[in-house]
Amino acid sequence: MMITGKSIIGNELAGSSDSYIQAFDPSSGNILQEKFFAASEQEIEKAIGKAKTAFNTLKYMPDVQKAEFLETIGNEIMELADELVERACRESGLPEARIRGERGRTVGQLKMFAELLREGSWVGARIDTAIPDRSPAPKPDLRTMLVPVGPVVVFTASNFPLAFSTAGGDTASALAAGNPVIVKAHESHPGTNELVSKAIIRAAEKSGMPDGTFSSLNGVGYSLGEKLVTHPGVSSVAFTGSFKGGKALYDLAQKRERPIPVFAEMGSTNPVVIFPGILSDASENLASQLAGSITLGAGQFCTNPGLIIALEGEHLDGFQSALSKSISETSSQTMLNKGIFENYLNKVNDLTSRKDLDIISKGSEGGELAAFSMVTRVSGTDFIKNPHLHEEVFGPYSLLVVCNSKSQLLDVLNKLEGQLTTTAMINQDDIVNYTDVLNEMRDVAGRLIYNGVPTGVEVCYSMHHGGPFPATTDGRFTSVGTEAIKRFARPLCFQDSPEELLPEALRDGNPLGIWRTLDGKLTQE
Numbered sequence: 448m449m450i451t452g453k454s455i456i457g458n459e460l461a462g463s464s465d466s467y468i469q470a471f472d473p474s475s476g477n478i479l480q481e482k483f484f485a486a487s488e489q490e491i492e493k494a495i496g497k498a499k500t501a502f503n504t505l506k507y508m509p510d511v512q513k514a515e516f517l518e519t520i521g522n523e524i525m526e527l528a529d530e531l532v533e534r535a536c537r538e539s540g541l542p543e544a545r546i547r548g549e550r551g552r553t554v555g556q557l558k559m560f561a562e563l564l565r566e567g568s569w570v571g572a573r574i575d576t577a578i579p580d581r582s583p584a585p586k587p588d589l590r591t592m593l594v595p596v597g598p599v600v601v602f603t604a605s606n607f608p609l610a611f612s613t614a615g616g617d618t619a620s621a622l623a624a625g626n627p628v629i630v631k632a633h634e635s636h637p638g639t640n641e642l643v644s645k646a647i648i649r650a651a652e653k654s655g656m657p658d659g660t661f662s663s664l665n666g667v668g669y670s671l672g673e674k675l676v677t678h679p680g681v682s683s684v685a686f687t688g689s690f691k692g693g694k695a696l697y698d699l700a701q702k703r704e705r706p707i708p709v710f711a712e713m714g715s716t717n718p719v720v721i722f723p724g725i726l727s728d729a730s731e732n733l734a735s736q737l738a739g740s741i742t743l744g745a746g747q748f749c750t751n752p753g754l755i756i757a758l759e760g761e762h763l764d765g766f767q768s769a770l771s772k773s774i775s776e777t778s779s780q781t782m783l784n785k786g787i788f789e790n791y792l793n794k795v796n797d798l799t800s801r802k803d804l805d806i807i808s809k810g811s812e813g814g815e816l817a818a819f820s821m822v823t824r825v826s827g828t829d830f831i832k833n834p835h836l837h838e839e840v841f842g843p844y845s846l847l848v849v850c851n852s853k854s855q856l857l858d859v860l861n862k863l864e865g866q867l868t869t870t871a872m873i874n875q876d877d878i879v880n881y882t883d884v885l886n887e888m889r890d891v892a893g894r895l896i897y898n899g900v901p902t903g904v905e906v907c908y909s910m911h912h913g914g915p916f917p918a919t920t921d922g923r924f925t926s927v928g929t930e931a932i933k934r935f936a937r938p939l940c941f942q943d944s945p946e947e948l949l950p951e952a953l954r955d956g957n958p959l960g961i962w963r964t965l966d967g968k969l970t971q972e
């Protein structure tokens with residue numbers, strides 16, 4: 448399929464401006480030939496205008512029709528076969544097996560949301576029947592359910608060119624809720640974005656979705672993103688990427704005349720606390736597990752373990768030697784793009800020039816945009832003093848924080864900002880001896896992992912991939928799993944509504960057969 452470099456505005460292609468970007472192959476260092484033209488002002492207006500019109504149909508569309516649309520997107524993505532895999536590999540430098548796995552995850556996510564829609568209870572229908580003769584005042588009939596919010600702008604991530612990109616979890620959940628989506632194409636994989644966008648449009652046409660249900664715009668620099676976030680026709684924003692980018696877009700959205708939510712997932716250091724009991728049992732095993740997680744995918748995961756926290760002692764020395772050996776045996780790995788690579792080098796150089804930090808181990812160097820792995824060490828005292836050391840280093844890097852007492856360990860945890868995950872490596876003795884520390888860890892993150900590594904985010908009903916600020920802008924919501932749909936829906940309450948004006952989910956007799964809360968009791972009646 449030919450890559451045109453044009454933006455996709457509902458069912459039409461557009462690209463009238465002269466400014467463009469080109470994709471880059473991080474493995475070879477070559478610029479790819481196609482030009483991706485920035486959407487003009489008129490094209491941006493058109494995409495938002497179409498989205499608003501499409502919303503008038505989408506918001507009343509039965510869940511089963513949206514489910515069919517999502518499944519058809521999955522089928523169309525699979526139809527792209529090797530062309531998509533090859534393009535995504537070229538633009539990201541990620542290995543083929545990883546991209547194939549990510550494609551499976553993307554299609555699986557779409558199917559999962561389709562399943563959620565077919566089951567139907569996600570709307571959270573709650574009904575309180577009227578008590579007209581209640582004294583002193585009658586009780587009205589009240590019925591509430593979730594409804595879509597309107598056009599959603601999706602900023603995609605560089606590190607998952609499929610699963611957190613054009614047809615990724617944000618797009619899937621926003622469409623599932625009944626919203627049109629406008630994707631801001633990531634400049635790291637514009638060709639992959641175009642292929643997937645066209646697959647979405649084909650699916651939209653096959654499933655009878657209105658024109659404007661989906662658009663994808665190319666831009667040069669930040670102006671496109673800024674225009675989308677500040678446009679009065681946009682109702683909500685999803686973002687995955689850096690703290691700087693997410694916070695800038697969040698601030699813009701709050702300054703609008705009508706502020707809108709920005710659900711930004713901005714990464715985290717994912718502290719792993721290794722307790723003394725488990726350290727004495729299994730230090731070598733822990734070291735190799737952690738080394739694998741630190742270096743997986745060149746460390747380019749939002750759940751990469753960037754901090755390892757432990758109490759000093761002879762078992763820690765054994766663990767440190769084993770970790771050092773594992774890391775020193777790692778090869779350098781190509782990173783996603785020049786910006787991320789340079790950012791990694793600058794941060795690591797800056798950190799290793801500090802007197803309070805020791806390098807424990809470094810992997811081999813060499814290769815185009817290829818990052819070496821590294822682990823450094825700092826005392827708990829210095830870590831507490833220097834908030835700069837608490838920041839994420841995006842890449843195969845981790846900092847071992849060595850505490851001199853349990854109270855210092857508690858202090859370190861207290862100083863941490865919000866995280867996506869935190870991990871406790873424990874044995875039975877640790878559960879008894881460190882209950883206070885384990886309790887403290889509950890306040891740190893959105894997901895608490897026991898005896899496992901943080902990399903690997905299961906897509907399912909009970910996943911929570913979100914955490915207190917600054918891991919995300921709103922820790923009440925997840926960007927992975929079925930609950931992600933709640934970001935793009937709002938409750939609407941109908942009071943004393945005529946039966947024929949009620950959505951099916953709230954009607955008497957429960958025609959959809961969904962689970963609902965009826966007069967305080969969960970029922971399918």
Ligand code: NAP
Nearest residue numbers: 604605606634668669672688689692695712713714749841
């Ligand atoms: P990013 O730089 O935050 O960019 C994400 C998207 O937001 C891109 O489309 C970018 O536009 C746009 N954007 C960023 N700042 C903006 C601003 N101020 N105004 C308008 N639009 C803006 O993330 P990235 O490119 O994926 O990776 C860069 C860094 O993000 C990494 O070094 C890493 O620290 C972090 N990161 C975190 C995660 C995570 O899971 N949370 C994932 C990947 C990366 P352009 O395409 O024009 O740049």
